[in-house]
Amino acid sequence: MARTQAAVDKRRLILDAAVRVFARQGFHTCRVSDIADEARVAYGLVYHYFKSKDEILDTLFLERWDILLRAITEVDTQEIPPREKLYAIAGFIVDSYRHDPELMKVIIVEVTRAANTFGRTHLPQIRQAYIQIAAIVDRAQRERIFRNDVTPDFAAMAFYGAVEQVLTGWIFSLLPVGDREYEDAKTLIVETICGGLERVEG
Amino acid sequence: MARTQAAVDKRRLILDAAVRVFARQGFHTCRVSDIADEARVAYGLVYHYFKSKDEILDTLFLERWDILLRAITEVDTQEIPPREKLYAIAGFIVDSYRHDPELMKVIIVEVTRAANTFGRTHLPQIRQAYIQIAAIVDRAQRERIFRNDVTPDFAAMAFYGAVEQVLTGWIFSLLPVGDREYEDAKTLIVETICGGLERVEG
Amino acid sequence: MARTQAAVDKRRLILDAAVRVFARQGFHTCRVSDIADEARVAYGLVYHYFKSKDEILDTLFLERWDILLRAITEVDTQEIPPREKLYAIAGFIVDSYRHDPELMKVIIVEVTRAANTFGRTHLPQIRQAYIQIAAIVDRAQRERIFRNDVTPDFAAMAFYGAVEQVLTGWIFSLLPVGDREYEDAKTLIVETICGGLERVEG
Amino acid sequence: MARTQAAVDKRRLILDAAVRVFARQGFHTCRVSDIADEARVAYGLVYHYFKSKDEILDTLFLERWDILLRAITEVDTQEIPPREKLYAIAGFIVDSYRHDPELMKVIIVEVTRAANTFGRTHLPQIRQAYIQIAAIVDRAQRERIFRNDVTPDFAAMAFYGAVEQVLTGWIFSLLPVGDREYEDAKTLIVETICGGLERVEG
DNA sequence: CATGAATGAGACTTCATTCAT
DNA sequence: TATGAATGAAGTCTCATTCAT
Missing domain, CATH: 1.10.10.60 (Homeodomain-like)
Structure with missing residues (x-):
C-alpha cells in the first residue's frame, strides 16, 4: 500500500x-x-x-546521491566534447549546492568526507560516481582529446576533489558566494582541470 | 618549564x-x-x-599542520618555477601520508574535512595553507607563467582539493597504494592542475 | 449488553x-x-x-481461572474418595494444558508465578484454589483417610506445587510430553502425594 | 590482578x-x-x-544457585537414607529462605519461574538441580527403598515443586511464617512426598 | 606522576496509550 | 467499528570528566 x-x-x-x-x-x-x-x-x-538517527542521514544521502548518479549517466549519453561533460557535471553539483546548500553540506561533511562512519557505509555508492567520471576521461583519452599519461581514476579523483573543495570553500566561507561566483566556478573548475593553470604560449 | x-x-x-x-x-x-x-x-x-579528549586531537592537528605551513613557506622562498613549488607542496603532503598514513587520515577526516566541529575551530590555521598556496599562484600569474583568468584563491582550492582527494582515495582504498603510486601521484597532480587534462596540439 | x-x-x-x-x-x-x-x-x-495491555492478560487469566475454580468445586461435590478428587483436579489441570498449552503457560508463568505483578493482583483468585483444595484435604483428615500431621493448607500447597512443577517441566522441555505422559502424570502426581515415594512393606 | x-x-x-x-x-x-x-x-x-541490568540478576542467581548445587552434591555423598537426603535438601532451601528471604524470592520469582526470560537463560543450571535430585531418587529405587513406579525425573519435579510452592506460600503470605513454621515445613514436605498424605493402616 | 574508581548528565530508543478520521 | 499516525514519558546505557589515594 x-x-x-x-x-x-x-x-x-x-x-x-x-x-x-x-x-x-x-x-x-x-x-x-x-x-x-x-x-x-x-x-x-x-x-x-x-528506525534510527542513522537511517535519516542514510535516506538523505541516498536520495540525493542517486539523483547525482543519474545526472552523470545522463550527461555521459550526450554527444558532446568531454570538457562539456565535465562542465555539465560540475554544473550539476554546483547547482545542487546553490539550490540547497544545507543538504549538500550535510552530504559532503557527514557522508562523503566521513571516512570512518557513513563514508565507509556508502562507499559503493560514492565510488560509483568516481567510476562514471573516470569512464568519461577514459573515453576522452581513447579519442585522443585528453592526454593519457594521467590515469582515468586519478583524473576523476582530481576533478571531483576540486569540485568538492570549492563547495567546502563556500561552506566554510573561504570563497565568496553568489550567483555570479557559482556560474564562474563551473567554468573555472573545468578550465583548471582540463586546460591547466599554466599559460600556453601561442 | x-x-x-x-x-x-x-x-x-x-x-x-x-x-x-x-x-x-x-x-x-x-x-x-x-x-x-x-x-x-x-x-x-x-x-x-x-585537559580533554578534544585537546588531544587539537594537539595532533596543530603539531602537524604547523609543520605543513612551515614547509609551504620554505618552498615559497626558493627560486624555482611555480610548477616546481606546487610539486614540492604536493610532494610534502604525499610524503607525510607515506610516512604516517594514520596521522594524515586523522587530520583530514577529523579536522580539515569536519566542517562542523574541529574544522571550524581550526579554520584560521587551515585557511593559512590556502592563502600561502594562493600567494604562489598569484605570483605565477604576475610573472605571466600562470594564466590569470582563474583567481588565485580558486586555484589554491582546486589544487589542495585534488591533493586531499587523492589521499582520500588511498584512505578509502579507491586508488592503488605503493611507493610507485606515491611518486607518480606527485607528478600527476601537478600535471593535471598545471598542465590540464587536455592534449595540447603541437 | x-x-x-x-x-x-x-x-x-x-x-x-x-x-x-x-x-x-x-x-x-x-x-x-x-x-x-x-x-x-x-x-x-x-x-x-x-483498556490496556494489562487488561488483556487479566481477562485471559480470569476467564480460565474461573473455569478451574468451578471445576474444583464441582469435583468436591461428588461423593468419591479424596484421592479420586485430587486425581480429578490434577486431571483437569493436565487436560487444560494438553488442550491449550500456550494458555496454561501464560497463566502459570505470567500470573500464578509472578509474585510481583499479576500474581499479587490476582492473589485472592489464586488463593481460592488453594483454599478449595485444602478443604478437600481437611475433610479427608476428618474422615481419617488422610493423616492429620500435615496441615491442610500445607498439603494443598504441596499438591498444587507438584502439579504446577510438572507443567513447568513440560513447558521447559524438562519432562517428556505426549498423550501417554499426560495420562501417566495424573496418576503419578496422585501416587506421589497421596501414597508417598517410599515403599510400604507388607 | x-x-x-x-x-x-x-x-x-x-x-x-x-x-x-x-x-x-x-x-x-x-x-x-x-x-x-x-x-x-x-x-x-x-x-x-x-555490563547490564540483566547481568546483575544473572550474578545473583548464579552465585546462589551454585551454592545450592554444591549443597545437593554434598548431601548425596553422605551415607544416609534417601528420606534424610531429601530432608537435608529441603532443609537447605528452607534455611536459605529463612536467612535471606528477599534473595530467594528474587531467584524463584525472577529466574526459576520466569520461563520466558531468565528461566530460559539459566535452564541448564536449573536442570542440574533436578538431575541431582532425580539421581537420589534413582538410587533409592535401586536400593528398593523407594517404589519404582514413579520415574525419578518425575519424583524430582514433584519434590522440588512442593518445596518451591511452600516458599511461594511464604512469599505471598499464603502460609504462616516463623521459625517454628520453617522447621515444621522441612519435615512436612518430606513426610508428604516420601510418606504420602494417606494414612497407612497398621 | 600514576591509578582507576566514582560521578552524573545526556543520548538514543521503545512503546503504551491517545486521537483524528 | 476500524485504522494507524501521533504523542511523549520513561528507561537503559555510554562515557567524558573528576577525584581520592
Whole structure:
C-alpha cells in the first residue's frame, strides 16, 4: 500500500528538518529531539518513520546521491566534447549546492568526507560516481582529446576533489558566494582541470 | 618549564596511541579509555596530560599542520618555477601520508574535512595553507607563467582539493597504494592542475 | 449488553492472538503491536476492546481461572474418595494444558508465578484454589483417610506445587510430553502425594 | 590482578541493594537508578561493575544457585537414607529462605519461574538441580527403598515443586511464617512426598 | 606522576496509550 | 467499528570528566 499523503508529508517534514539541523549542528552533535523540534513533531514520530538517527542521514544521502548518479549517466549519453561533460557535471553539483546548500553540506561533511562512519557505509555508492567520471576521461583519452599519461581514476579523483573543495570553500566561507561566483566556478573548475593553470604560449 | 624526560615520553605515547585509535575508530566513536588502553597507560593519566579528549586531537592537528605551513613557506622562498613549488607542496603532503598514513587520515577526516566541529575551530590555521598556496599562484600569474583568468584563491582550492582527494582515495582504498603510486601521484597532480587534462596540439 | 457477533469475534481474535504472543515472547517482552499483528487487526482496535495491555492478560487469566475454580468445586461435590478428587483436579489441570498449552503457560508463568505483578493482583483468585483444595484435604483428615500431621493448607500447597512443577517441566522441555505422559502424570502426581515415594512393606 | 578490597565492597553493595529492589519492585518494574539509590552509589557505578541490568540478576542467581548445587552434591555423598537426603535438601532451601528471604524470592520469582526470560537463560543450571535430585531418587529405587513406579525425573519435579510452592506460600503470605513454621515445613514436605498424605493402616 | 574508581548528565530508543478520521 | 499516525514519558546505557589515594 502506498503511503498516505499525510504520512508522506510528515516524513518529508522530518527529513527537511534533519537537513537543517545536521547542517547547523552536525550529525554527531545534534540530538534526535532537535530534529523533532525543528520539524515541530513529537519526538516519537521520528522513530515512527525512521528506525534510527542513522537511517535519516542514510535516506538523505541516498536520495540525493542517486539523483547525482543519474545526472552523470545522463550527461555521459550526450554527444558532446568531454570538457562539456565535465562542465555539465560540475554544473550539476554546483547547482545542487546553490539550490540547497544545507543538504549538500550535510552530504559532503557527514557522508562523503566521513571516512570512518557513513563514508565507509556508502562507499559503493560514492565510488560509483568516481567510476562514471573516470569512464568519461577514459573515453576522452581513447579519442585522443585528453592526454593519457594521467590515469582515468586519478583524473576523476582530481576533478571531483576540486569540485568538492570549492563547495567546502563556500561552506566554510573561504570563497565568496553568489550567483555570479557559482556560474564562474563551473567554468573555472573545468578550465583548471582540463586546460591547466599554466599559460600556453601561442 | 621543562618537562622531565619520562613525562614527555608518556605524553608522546598517548598522542601516538590516539592517532592509531582515531584512525581506526574515528574521533567521535572512540572512547578515552580506548586511547589509554592503546597507550598502555592508566585511564586517568590521559587527563593528567590533556585537559580533554578534544585537546588531544587539537594537539595532533596543530603539531602537524604547523609543520605543513612551515614547509609551504620554505618552498615559497626558493627560486624555482611555480610548477616546481606546487610539486614540492604536493610532494610534502604525499610524503607525510607515506610516512604516517594514520596521522594524515586523522587530520583530514577529523579536522580539515569536519566542517562542523574541529574544522571550524581550526579554520584560521587551515585557511593559512590556502592563502600561502594562493600567494604562489598569484605570483605565477604576475610573472605571466600562470594564466590569470582563474583567481588565485580558486586555484589554491582546486589544487589542495585534488591533493586531499587523492589521499582520500588511498584512505578509502579507491586508488592503488605503493611507493610507485606515491611518486607518480606527485607528478600527476601537478600535471593535471598545471598542465590540464587536455592534449595540447603541437 | 449484547455484543454484535462480529465484535465478539474480533475481541476473541485478539485474546487468542495474545495467548500465542505472551507464550512466545512473554508479557513484558512483547509489544501491543505484536498482538495486533498476530491477530491481523489494526493496532488501535486492541484499545477499542481493552483498556490496556494489562487488561488483556487479566481477562485471559480470569476467564480460565474461573473455569478451574468451578471445576474444583464441582469435583468436591461428588461423593468419591479424596484421592479420586485430587486425581480429578490434577486431571483437569493436565487436560487444560494438553488442550491449550500456550494458555496454561501464560497463566502459570505470567500470573500464578509472578509474585510481583499479576500474581499479587490476582492473589485472592489464586488463593481460592488453594483454599478449595485444602478443604478437600481437611475433610479427608476428618474422615481419617488422610493423616492429620500435615496441615491442610500445607498439603494443598504441596499438591498444587507438584502439579504446577510438572507443567513447568513440560513447558521447559524438562519432562517428556505426549498423550501417554499426560495420562501417566495424573496418576503419578496422585501416587506421589497421596501414597508417598517410599515403599510400604507388607 | 585480584579486585581491590574497596572495589569488592561497592560491587557487593550494589548486589545486595539489587536484591532488595528486585524483591520489592520486581526486576522488570524497577529501574537501574533504583538500585543505585538503594546502594547509595552513583548511577554510573552500577555500569562500572556490571555490563547490564540483566547481568546483575544473572550474578545473583548464579552465585546462589551454585551454592545450592554444591549443597545437593554434598548431601548425596553422605551415607544416609534417601528420606534424610531429601530432608537435608529441603532443609537447605528452607534455611536459605529463612536467612535471606528477599534473595530467594528474587531467584524463584525472577529466574526459576520466569520461563520466558531468565528461566530460559539459566535452564541448564536449573536442570542440574533436578538431575541431582532425580539421581537420589534413582538410587533409592535401586536400593528398593523407594517404589519404582514413579520415574525419578518425575519424583524430582514433584519434590522440588512442593518445596518451591511452600516458599511461594511464604512469599505471598499464603502460609504462616516463623521459625517454628520453617522447621515444621522441612519435615512436612518430606513426610508428604516420601510418606504420602494417606494414612497407612497398621 | 600514576591509578582507576566514582560521578552524573545526556543520548538514543521503545512503546503504551491517545486521537483524528 | 476500524485504522494507524501521533504523542511523549520513561528507561537503559555510554562515557567524558573528576577525584581520592
